[in-house]
Amino acid sequence: MNASVLPPVRIRSLANANANTNTNTNTNTHANTHANANATATAAAMRLLPSEPLDHQAHRAIYGDLPRLDPGHIMAAAERSGLSGQGGAAFPAYRKMAAVREAARRARRRPVVVANGSEGEPASAKDKALLWHAPHLVLDGVALAAAAIGADRAFLAVEGGHGLRRYLVETNRQRPSSAVPVTIVEVPSRFLSGQESALVSFLDGGPALPRFQSRPVFEQGVGGDPTLVQNVETLAHLALIARHGPAWYRSGAATSLFTVRYADSTPTVVEAAPGTPLQHLTGAVSGQAILVGGYHGTWLPLEPAARSGREAGAGIRAITGDTSVSAEALGVPLGAGLLAVLPHDRCGLVETASILRYLALESAGQCGPCLNGLPRMAAAFGELARPTPRSDLQQIRDDLSRWAGLVTGRGACRHPDGTARLARSALITFAAEADAHSRGRCRACARPPMLPTATPATSQSTVTD
Amino acid sequence: MPEPTTATTSTTSTLRAAVDWTACQGHGACADLLPEVVSLDEWGYPILQERPVPAEARRRARRAVSECPALAFLLKR
Ligand SMILES: Cc1cc2nc3c(=O)[nH]c(=O)nc-3n(C[C@H](O)[C@H](O)[C@H](O)COP(=O)(O)O)c2cc1C
Numbered sequence: 093m094n095a096s097v098l099p100p101v102r103i104r105s106l107a108n109a110n111a112n113t114n115t116n117t118n119t120n121t122h123a124n125t126h127a128n129a130n131a132t133a134t135a136a137a138m139r140l141l142p143s144e145p146l147d148h149q150a151h152r153a154i155y156g157d158l159p160r161l162d163p164g165h166i167m168a169a170a171e172r173s174g175l176s177g178q179g180g181a182a183f184p185a186y187r188k189m190a191a192v193r194e195a196a197r198r199a200r201r202r203p204v205v206v207a208n209g210s211e212g213e214p215a216s217a218k219d220k221a222l223l224w225h226a227p228h229l230v231l232d233g234v235a236l237a238a239a240a241i242g243a244d245r246a247f248l249a250v251e252g253g254h255g256l257r258r259y260l261v262e263t264n265r266q267r268p269s270s271a272v273p274v275t276i277v278e279v280p281s282r283f284l285s286g287q288e289s290a291l292v293s294f295l296d297g298g299p300a301l302p303r304f305q306s307r308p309v310f311e312q313g314v315g316g317d318p319t320l321v322q323n324v325e326t327l328a329h330l331a332l333i334a335r336h337g338p339a340w341y342r343s344g345a346a347t348s349l350f351t352v353r354y355a356d357s358t359p360t361v362v363e364a365a366p367g368t369p370l371q372h373l374t375g376a377v378s379g380q381a382i383l384v385g386g387y388h389g390t391w392l393p394l395e396p397a398a399r400s401g402r403e404a405g406a407g408i409r410a411i412t413g414d415t416s417v418s419a420e421a422l423g424v425p426l427g428a429g430l431l432a433v434l435p436h437d438r439c440g441l442v443e444t445a446s447i448l449r450y451l452a453l454e455s456a457g458q459c460g461p462c463l464n465g466l467p468r469m470a471a472a473f474g475e476l477a478r479p480t481p482r483s484d485l486q487q488i489r490d491d492l493s494r495w496a497g498l499v500t501g502r503g504a505c506r507h508p509d510g511t512a513r514l515a516r517s518a519l520i521t522f523a524a525e526a527d528a529h530s531r532g533r534c535r536a537c538a539r540p541p542m543l544p545t546a547t548p549a550t551s552q553s554t555v556t557d
Numbered sequence: 558m559p560e561p562t563t564a565t566t567s568t569t570s571t572l573r574a575a576v577d578w579t580a581c582q583g584h585g586a587c588a589d590l591l592p593e594v595v596s597l598d599e600w601g602y603p604i605l606q607e608r609p610v611p612a613e614a615r616r617r618a619r620r621a622v623s624e625c626p627a628l629a630f631l632l633k634r
């Protein structure tokens with residue numbers, strides 16, 4: 093396998109650590125060796141990310157054959173597992189699948205599955221890591237979803253510029269000619285490409301931009317057919333649920349993927365079970381705040397254990413290294429699984445200004461409120477990020493809050509909503525910095541932003557286990 | 558994604574204002590015709606009320622649809 097075009101990323105698994113440490117133990121008896129090998133094999137079969145890319149033969153050796161593709165079974169398993177979307181919005185997968193199936197039945201059309209591996213967010217790496225390492229798990233998920241809703245064709249959309257398409261076309265050829273053909277498509281490397289109506293537009297031969305949907309894509313998507321758009325990780329989860337059952341998935345043993353970032357170091361894709369303490373995911377790093385979810389996510393203050401739970405305002409609670417990583421414990425959605433720790437010597441206002449500028453530039457500029465609001469919000473944050481004595485701080489804050497309200501829910505896609513969420517959370521989490529800046533003081537000036545605002549140039553892979 | 562619903566159209570259906578944001582040019586004709594449910598933001602784009610179009614404003618609502626120069630103003634059941 094040639095993984096040389098994978099952007100730099102390290103991969104770490106916190107799943108089933110006990111079983112894994114046994115892998116290289118020297119054992120005396122044949123039986124013991126067997127038991128260890130079995131434990132390791134079972135553990136690996138429940139994980140999303142193998143330590144190295146798996147071809148179809150290796151995939152089947154670890155995960156076993158794809159279970160029977162009975163629509164009723166798959167739907168029931170999806171429902172009982174409580175599986176929700178891993179692409180950002182955490183929407184229940186079963187409800188979407190049921191809606192597509194029902195829409196197709198009513199319209200007497202065959203629905204379409206779109207596996208969303210676009211991952212246009214420059215800080216995120218988990219979907220690409222999954223596609224490189226466990227492509228067959230994703231393709232199993234596509235086959236299961238297609239069988240469940242009765243689709244007759246499927247697409248797998250990946251970000252261009254990484255060599256993923258060629259790799260996946262090859263990978264797909266290793267599979268037995270399945271009932272549902274999967275077309276692998278490269279989408280432009282832009283933030284908006286992965287938005288569901290943008291994908292539909294692109295697959296229909298149009299630009300990869302969100303479009304106004306008089307009817308939602310689950311009713312009218314690719315080629316006018318009801319379309320199930322599901323993140324690639326969501327589909328990989330489905331492939332594990334089909335094998336190990338919804339009870340296993342609900343038990344807390346099932347893992348999900350996170351992209352962990354700290355300062356300028358190489359991002360790490362971490363696989364972890366719900367309830368894992370934050371510090372186990374991020375390692376022994378300290379910081380003042382953490383961006384949870386992605387560039388449409390939420391900044392939360394990070395504090396020493398003694399001060400955990402402090403209410404910073406508007407539902408934003410301070411967390412600590414001991415807080416478990418779940419939407420419930422953090423009090424905010426996990427979005428696309430980004431966890432970016434802001435060190436003490438960086439400025440959250442500089443980071444946010446940089447991200448907002450990027451998000452404003454990535455806006456398709458098609459919708460009035462987004463076109464007018466996002467650049468203004470970015471410019472206002474640029475002001476907040478500049479330490480200079482000023483008397484208009486309150487005015488800037490008021491403008492930002494008002495614009496955040498004005499752009500929310502008023503576009504053809506949720507890009508402005510996510511942008512507003514980020515800005516609002518930064519106003520709360522970095523309120524003290526904004527005060528200091530307005531008095532001309534700054535703790536962490538002149539450091540360039542740590543979070544990327546464009547896709548990194550492809551380079552030699554540094555994948556490690 | 559929008560909430561999938563299996564709502565069936567009923568005969569006593571309500572009408573709600575909606576805008577195709579990719580088409581709207583901020584002309585504001587809709588707000589002039591239908592102040593009950595449409596106002597304009599600081600950039601001239603419509604702000605829609607959640608509540609349905611009142612019965613007595615339905616005719617004006619239909620006029621707003623036909624008079625929107627960008628064909629962006631819509632009514633949804
Ligand atoms: C601006 C924008 C960009 C998005 N980009 C992605 C993306 O790169 N990958 C993705 O899986 N979902 C992305 N989404 C969410 C998709 O629209 C869609 O909800 C998702 O793929 C559904 O899959 P899930 O329910 O399995 O998460 C984006 C949404 C928005 C508003």
Ligand code: SF4
Pocket residue numbers: 284302303454455456457458459460462463502503504505506507508578
């Ligand atoms: S809301 Fe913004 S990003 Fe989304 S389609 Fe409209 S202009 Fe583009």
Ligand code: SF4
Pocket residue numbers: 576580581582583584585586587588601602603624625626627628629630
């Ligand atoms: S009349 Fe049409 S174009 Fe003008 S603001 Fe209303 S919806 Fe937009």
